[in-house]
Amino acid sequence: MTTRAEIIADYSLVGINACTALSDATDSWLVEVFNNAVDGEKNKDDIVMLAVGGYGRRELAPHSDLDILLVHKNVKNIGDIASKMWYPIWDAGLKLGHAVRTPKETLQLCETDLDTATALVTARVIVGNHQLGTEVIRDASTSWSKRGGQWLIELHTRILERYAKDGEVAFLLEPNLKEGLGGLRDIHALHWAVMAGLELSLEDRTQLVRCNEELLKIRVALHRHNARANEILRLEDQAPVAQLCGYPSDDALMASLAEVGREVAWIADEAWARLDPPANRSPIPQPLAPGVQLINGEVRLDDEVNIADDPTLLLRVATAAARLRARIDRESLNRLGELSPVWPDPWPAGASDDLVALLLEGAAAIPVLESLDQRNLIVRVLPEWAPVRSKPQRNAFHRFTVDRHLWETVANAAELVDRVARPDLLVLGALFHDLGKGYPGDHTEVGVELFHTIGARMGLSESDQNIIRLLIQHHLLLADTATRRDLSDDATISMVARELETTVVLDLLHALTESDSLATGPSAWSQWKSELVSLLVDRSRHVLGGGDVDEILWRLFPDASVLELMAAGDIAIRTEKDR
Incomplete structure (x- = not known):
């Protein structure tokens, strides 16, 4: 008989095959453990050992817990018998999830405890009274089928809590x-x-x-x-x-x-x-945009809409869904996936405005963008998106893949549009600032080059393209300068003002910096960093507004240059008392 240790060490067994083999080997071992524990017991035929949870599904991973239920027909010394089973398992160094119950107790818990109910849905008999075990599993499954509708409400609530946590x-x-x-x-x-x-x-x-x-x-x-x-x-x-x-x-x-x-x-x-259908569902169609309507709380395409000849239809659908916090119904998504054309070069008139409208919906746009991406629709709008799709970032500061980081940055930026003169350029800069990470080379330089092509294809004016290129080129400038350079140095302030050219770009970059940092992870933006960046922005704004940099700077006295002269004996410092 192949042992658990041998299976864990056999790297030729992978995935489900390894799990199944490990489950079977565990079964064989537990049969011995069970038989040793009940040996000589008069009522051993009134006991059955069940595998529950992942073990019941025969999906044991190498170091998974063993979840076992011991069911008995009112065996008086069941505690002693159970201990004879549990200790060999513990002695083997395994984590054990165990319970001992009668059939009645098991069924009662199935009707009141979600964890017990779901664990028994996939239970199976390991050893013991098979008829008893089969009856318990059957009754538990029947209970789940009858009461499942009620359980699913609690199950869905737990799922949402799990998403928020994990x-x-x-x-x-x-x-x-x-x-x-x-x-x-x-x-x-x-x-x-x-x-x-x-x-x-x-x-x-x-x-x-x-x-x-x-x-x-x-x-x-x-x-x-x-x-x-x-x-x-x-x-x-x-x-x-x-x-x-x-x-x-x-x-x-x-x-x-x-x-x-x-x-x-x-x-x-x-x-x-x-x-869990939306509360606002109604079978009466509500027009939302040309070719788009709301039915039963979902955004749907008209049956007669010509998808193949209407490239921007997918953005109208997406914007409507984000604005209403509604889903795009599955059939409509499938139709878009099958029939939506690759966008032409240049884009259709007004298409860039449609994209901006979607991005300005902020966090509500993320699940919609994900649904479009699930049907490979993003790359039909923006073929340069493909290399960043699902691309990990080998940086401990980052929490998300590149594509999700860009969407999160856009969502954050949409919350800051009141701080800038050009909200459209802010969300576009957020969308494109890290696009170069999908390509070889310095991601900033590559991103600027990519946007030369993308901006022209979008039909943006040359001045707007230039601003977005500046945002891409300098998206790290404010954060890096504020945290690594001397903000009392006039050269530092003058450099930032020179690179950004206008207060419009400065404000856009300030908002992008905050949005980007918040999307990176919890350690990438702090009160300290925020204050430093704001100080740098305020001083740069003064210079861009025509002010003299010396008017806003203070200097430590004696500074490094004065200390150097003092050390060389070239300068002396005296106070009024020295006279």
């Missing part, structure tokens, strides 16, 4: 494979929901199986690499995990994981939206 698998640089949005727990929850009556298409079910296998492959490799249970794929673990999984690089691993996370999140979002 973020998204597709966009975090260090994603939680199990609890993050688009991770394994979402797949489990969808399975539970299906057993409670939710309908999923064959296509969705097939995709979930594929995504589950990919996530398990990465999870197994992560457990093996760390030699312990771990669900967060840290930056330092990504290269070795990629090698264990057979990816050519850590970037390839993270790109694949991002695609899986996107797919699971998309299916989950659509499914939960059907279970």
Whole structure:
């Protein structure tokens, strides 16, 4: 019999195959443990051991907890028998989630406790009285099917809490494979929901199986690499995990994981939206824009709209959805994905205004942009977007992939438009400031070059293009200068004023700097940094307004140059008392 240790050490077994083999080996071992514990007991036929949770699904990762339920028919000494089972497991160094209950107690908990109810949905018999175990599992499944509609409300609430805590698998640089949005727990929850009556298409079910296998492959490799249970794929673990999984690089691993996370999140979002429809749903069509209407709380395309001859239709749909905080219905998205053309060069008249209108919706635009990207529609508008899609950033300060970082920066910028003269240029600068990160070379220089082509294609005026290029070129200027240079040095202030040319650009860059930093991560923007940047901006504004730099600077006395002269004996400092 192959042991657990042998399977964990056998790196030829990966993903679901490793999980299944490990589950089977654990079963065989627990059969021995069980039989030893009940040996000589008169009522041993009144006991059954069930695998629940992930173990019940036969998805044990190398260092997963063992979740076991011992069910008995009022066996008086069940506590002593159970202890004989638990101690060998603990002695083997395994974490054990265990419970001992009668069938009645089990069913009562299934009706009142969500964790128990979901754990038993995928339970299976390991050893003992199979008839007893089968009856308990059947009754628990029946209870779930009958009460599932009520449970799904609580389940959805927990899911939303989990998203807020653990973020998204597709966009975090260090994603939680199990609890993050688009991770394994979402797949489990969808399975539970299906057993409670939710309908999923064959296509969705097939995709979930594929995504589950990919996530398990990465999870197994992560457990093996760390030699312990771990669900967060840290930056330092990504290269070795990629090698264990057979990816050519850590970037390839993270790109694949991002695609899986996107797919699971998309299916989950659509499914939960059907279970929790919007309060404003009405079957009466409400026109929103040419070819676009609101029906049952979702933004939909008119049946007769000509998608192939209307490139900007997708932006009208997206802006309407963001403005109403509504979803684009799935059929409409599929139609857009199948029929929307690649945008021409130059863009259609007014198209850049349509893009700005969407971006100015701020955070509400992010899920809409994600839905467009899920159907490969962003690259039809902006082909230069492809290299930054799902691209990780090898920097501990950054929290998001490049594409999500750009969207988050835009959302932050949309909150600051009252501080600038040109809100349109602010959100466009936010969208494009890191686009060069998808290409070889210095990302700032590459980004400026990319925008030469993009700006002309968008039909922007030369002056507007120049401002956005300045924002891209100098998007790090204020933060770097404020935190690394002497703000009492007139050369520092004069340099910033010279580079930015006008107060319009200065204000835009100030807002972009804050938006970019907030989108980077919690450690990238602080009160101290904000005050330094504001001080630099205020002093630069004075110079750009025609003022003398010396009017706003103070100098430490004696400064470094005076101290140097004093040390050489070339200058002496005397006070009034020295006279």
